[in-house]
Amino acid sequence: MEASVPTETSTFEQLMLPHLDSAYNLACWLLRNPHDAEDAVQDASIRAIRAFGSFRGSEGRAWFLTIVRNVCYSRLRQGKRDPKEVAFEEELHGTPDDAAEANAQSWREAKADLLRVALEGLPREYREVIVLHDVEGLSYREIATVADIPLGTVMSRLARGRSRLQRDITALGRDPRP
Amino acid sequence: MNCTDCAPLLHAYVDGELDLVRHLEVEGHLKACPACRARAEAIVALRSRVRDAVPRFTASAELRTSIRASLQAWVPPVERAKVARFPGQRWNLALVAASLAVALFLGNAWGEHRAQSRLVVNEAFAEHVRSLQANHLEDVVSTDRHTVKPWFEGKVDFAPPVIDLADVGFPLAGGRLDQIDGHNAAALVFRRKLHVINLFVWAAGDSIRLPDTASEKGYNAQAWTHGGLHFLAVSEIPASDLDSFAREYRRRSE
Numbered sequence: 393m394e395a396s397v398p399t400e401t402s403t404f405e406q407l408m409l410p411h412l413d414s415a416y417n418l419a420c421w422l423l424r425n426p427h428d429a430e431d432a433v434q435d436a437s438i439r440a441i442r443a444f445g446s447f448r449g450s451e452g453r454a455w456f457l458t459i460v461r462n463v464c465y466s467r468l469r470q471g472k473r474d475p476k477e478v479a480f481e482e483e484l485h486g487t488p489d490d491a492a493e494a495n496a497q498s499w500r501e502a503k504a505d506l507l508r509v510a511l512e513g514l515p516r517e518y519r520e521v522i523v524l525h526d527v528e529g530l531s532y533r534e535i536a537t538v539a540d541i542p543l544g545t546v547m548s549r550l551a552r553g554r555s556r557l558q559r560d561i562t563a564l565g566r567d568p569r570p
Numbered sequence: 571m572n573c574t575d576c577a578p579l580l581h582a583y584v585d586g587e588l589d590l591v592r593h594l595e596v597e598g599h600l601k602a603c604p605a606c607r608a609r610a611e612a613i614v615a616l617r618s619r620v621r622d623a624v625p626r627f628t629a630s631a632e633l634r635t636s637i638r639a640s641l642q643a644w645v646p647p648v649e650r651a652k653v654a655r656f657p658g659q660r661w662n663l664a665l666v667a668a669s670l671a672v673a674l675f676l677g678n679a680w681g682e683h684r685a686q687s688r689l690v691v692n693e694a695f696a697e698h699v700r701s702l703q704a705n706h707l708e709d710v711v712s713t714d715r716h717t718v719k720p721w722f723e724g725k726v727d728f729a730p731p732v733i734d735l736a737d738v739g740f741p742l743a744g745g746r747l748d749q750i751d752g753h754n755a756a757a758l759v760f761r762r763k764l765h766v767i768n769l770f771v772w773a774a775g776d777s778i779r780l781p782d783t784a785s786e787k788g789y790n791a792q793a794w795t796h797g798g799l800h801f802l803a804v805s806e807i808p809a810s811d812l813d814s815f816a817r818e819y820r821r822r823s824e
Binding site: 404405409412413415416417420421426429430433434437438441442505507508511522523525526527528531532541542543544545547548550551554557558 | 580585587612620621628629630633698701749
């Protein structure tokens with residue numbers, strides 16, 4: 393571990409920062425709120441930097457996303473407020489944080505679409521495998537690593553998640569929300 | 571292959587995640603079955619829609635900059651010993667410790683939440699299907715229980731009873747490590763002619779009550795608990811055959 397110290401920061405930059413968008417996207421879909429996602433990715437990056445000595449050099453994206461996911465789940469457990477409520481409050485009152493405003497904007501736009509509403513409404517364990525596979529393009533094996541579940545569970549969750557998504561899209565289309 | 575066999579594999583098929591043998595089997599079935607073909611096409615269409623229409627949120631320049639700053643501020647462990655700690659560093663460490671603690675707690679709570687027998691059995695069915703894919707069946711391939719049993723030592727914190735039942739038509743084929751309900755499980759692999767039986771064994775540290783028998787999509791399961799261990803046998807062989815397997819295994823191990 394000590395041997396890698398002199399190049400640790402530059403290596404981290406080369407190996408992990410390319411996955412920052414994947415990390416942020418996952419956090420957005422898990423937390424359903426762009427501000428929380430920024431905080432979570434920031435926290436996760438600090439943890440990743442500190443734990444980088446234990447990184448064995450393969451599947452860098454999966455390694456980083458595992459940490460991001462853990463941080464997101466911790467935050468969800470800690471937060472008493474429903475993330476949906478937070479997003480709603482911010483829509484009403486605007487946000488003082490200019491940096492995140494662009495993301496908040498695209499989040500609001502995203503909500504307009506039926507498919508996105510349906511995906512946002514899926515139970516988290518289905519939402520995350522769909523985002524990781526269909527949006528981020530991770531393999532089943534990488535998803536198994538990130539979500540800490542067996543490969544067979546990745547397979548069944550993706551199957552059930554997609555079936556539910558299809559069903560919810562159909563239901564939303566038939567019966568639009570007020 | 572029929573529609574029942576095909577259904578659980580369809581998503582992995584369109585995602586290109588099946589081994590070659592299974593892939594060709596599903597492909598063969600789809601050529602002959604318009605209903606399954608339509609299902610596969612619907613999955614592909616939904617997947618493309620998700621890929622194209624779901625927004626991929628990207629990290630802001632500010633976030634990137636702030637993470638770079640954290641990286642610059644990071645003092646590797648060897649050097650940290652030499653420098654005096656400053657409050658920010660400590661606070662970060664506290665944050666990391668807190669997140670870790672919460673993650674651990676969350677992991678446990680989640681494990682408990684999922685400890686519903688149905689989910690466990692479903693998971694075992696999924697594991698069984700997965701084990702039938704190429705290269706997943708055995709980590710240690712041996713028909714000799716004296717090879718299989720020591721292999722588990724140090725990998726799981728219990729000793730699964732490893733018995734060869736070849737004389738009654740269930741030869742031991744090997745074993746592998748698996749996960750059931752968040753616990754490390756020993757999966758003992760037995761054969762019944764051309765079929766496979768997975769016997770999952772894990773420490774019964776909780777109060778979950780497994781159903782004695784279950785079946786789903788042509789797979790059968792039989793469960794029992796003995797000596798602080800859960801046993802869950804899963805196979806595509808008929809329930810009556812699985813029952814004789816379980817009875818014989820229990821008779822010799824208990």
